[in-house]
Amino acid sequence: MADRAFYEKFRTTPQGQALLRMIRYAEGTERGGPDSYRVMFGGGLAPDLKQHPDKVIKGSSAAGAYQFLTPTWQQQQKKLSLQSFGPVEQDIAALDLARQRTMGLGGLSYLQEKGLTPEFVAKLAPEWASLPTQQGKSYYGQPVKSFDELKKVYGQQAATPVATTTTQQPQPTTQAPEQKAPKYNVKDLMKASLFQNLLNQINQPSPTQGLIQRFMSGAPLGMFK
Numbered sequence: 001m002a003d004r005a006f007y008e009k010f011r012t013t014p015q016g017q018a019l020l021r022m023i024r025y026a027e028g029t030e031r032g033g034p035d036s037y038r039v040m041f042g043g044g045l046a047p048d049l050k051q052h053p054d055k056v057i058k059g060s061s062a063a064g065a066y067q068f069l070t071p072t073w074q075q076q077q078k079k080l081s082l083q084s085f086g087p088v089e090q091d092i093a094a095l096d097l098a099r100q101r102t103m104g105l106g107g108l109s110y111l112q113e114k115g116l117t118p119e120f121v122a123k124l125a126p127e128w129a130s131l132p133t134q135q136g137k138s139y140y141g142q143p144v145k146s147f148d149e150l151k152k153v154y155g156q157q158a159a160t161p162v163a164t165t166t167t168q169q170p171q172p173t174t175q176a177p178e179q180k181a182p183k184y185n186v187k188d189l190m191k192a193s194l195f196q197n198l199l200n201q202i203n204q205p206s207p208t209q210g211l212i213q214r215f216m217s218g219a220p221l222g223m224f225k
Helices: 002-010 014-027 034-038 070-080 087-101 109-114 118-124 147-154 186-201 209-216
Strands: none
Touching (some): 002 087, 087 118, 109 118
């Protein structure tokens, strides 16, 4: 299952998430959350994600975030040993389809090297009818998104975390005890000023922090007794 391990890792990369988000947007299934993976052809939602709903609506059995037809899903399920129709499984199946379609360009690594290009999207057009060919048209004569629009979506930051990623709960913070500033009287401040002026006159470096703290705490300084 080396291929599946590759897809599981790639789907968590910025390029993987961007590609999957772009396809969902083009297919009209992007809902910004788990419901994206339940969308059936026509806009309805599957009751659960245990398996592909395998329900024909207006002549199409397309379902899920990437609108898998029943035969396509069955093929991917067997090939990749997918146990359910869940978000992770759908992502893996879609990435495999995308990789197979773009092998002539170098596969998914193309995105990491060159980013999203019209040529790459055109290779995916036979798989997803909503993606444009290099002529800007659908491979199947259906409505398509423009490359400029897809490029914009591809470049967006992910709005939702990757499925199965554990979100760490914020740890309670321990507030440091409030520290009261020491109080100094006018006589102390005058002594400090005179002491600093004297050091400046004889070109000596400023006293260290430890000396200042000792002085301001009221410890005897010798010459000011």
